[in-house]
Amino acid sequence: MSSQLPSSWVTQHCPTPHPTRNRALDLACGKGRHSFWLADQGWQVTAIDRDLSQTDTDTNPAINWIEADLETGSWPLDDQQFDLIVVANYLHRPLFEYLRNAVRPGGTLIYETFMVGNEAYGRPRSPDFLLRTDELADTFADWTITAHQQGPVRAISDNEITAIKQSIVAQKPE
Numbered sequence: 701m702s703s704q705l706p707s708s709w710v711t712q713h714c715p716t717p718h719p720t721r722n723r724a725l726d727l728a729c730g731k732g733r734h735s736f737w738l739a740d741q742g743w744q745v746t747a748i749d750r751d752l753s754q755t756d757t758d759t760n761p762a763i764n765w766i767e768a769d770l771e772t773g774s775w776p777l778d779d780q781q782f783d784l785i786v787v788a789n790y791l792h793r794p795l796f797e798y799l800r801n802a803v804r805p806g807g808t809l810i811y812e813t814f815m816v817g818n819e820a821y822g823r824p825r826s827p828d829f830l831l832r833t834d835e836l837a838d839t840f841a842d843w844t845i846t847a848h849q850q851g852p853v854r855a856i857s858d859n860e861i862t863a864i865k866q867s868i869v870a871q872k873p874e
Contacts, residue, residue: 706737707788709812713847713869714784717742721783725802728770728790731755735763743784748776770795783807789814791829796839803872809843810869811836815850817864836868843870 717724724743726735732755735747739760749755750769757765768776771792781804791813803809816832819825837848850866 704731704733706734707812709849709867710734710786710788710810711737713810714738714741714786715808717744717783721804721807723782723804724784724786725777725780725782727785727787727795727799729755730789732757732763734786734788736760738784738786739763746777746780746782777802781807785809785811787811787813791824791831800840800872805872806874808869808871809840810867812865812867815864815866817852821861821863831866834866836866836870840868840870843872845870 722742722744724738724745726732726738726745726747729735729747729749732747735745736759739745739762744762746764746766748766748768748770750767752765752767755765766776775798780802782802783804784807785799785803789812799809814824814830816827816830818830824830833850837845845868847869848867851864852861853863853865854860855862
């Protein structure tokens with residue numbers, strides 16, 4: 701199992717899966733910290749990343765692991781739709797339209813990543829990988845935004861700023 705804990709943003713805002721609406725996508729899953737957690741919550745998870753060599757894909761055979769480069773210009777999931785899509789610490793703007801199409805009507809997108817200002821605290825530093833102020837809210841403005849935050853993330857231990865992030869929970873219209 702993944703040694704990293706899932707993001708508190710994801711765990712706080714994740715809907716409960718239902719028997720007929722339980723398909724989740726963990727986009728740019730990395731080592732699978734959200735994939736494993738979602739599977740434990742009862743989601744049928746598809747996890748995709750360009751490199752799964754550091755991911756313990758044998759731990760949970762119920763997770764559908766896909767190794768594919770999301771930045772090649774071709775969407776590897778065709779017209780599949782999901783009840784929940786989770787994206788954490790990843791930004792490739794050309795995927796926004798694919799994400800909009802891949803969320804089933806009534807489904808939820810939970811997105812959390814770095815934004816402008818993070819360059820003062822660490823990587824990423826390039827504007828190509830940093831959201832602009834309100835970018836997620838603007839991108840999904842026609843959806844129902846149930847939670848949104850942006851700004852400094854502080855360490856629990858010493859209250860020091862560790863990153864600048866933007867997070868959103870948005871439900872696609874039925």
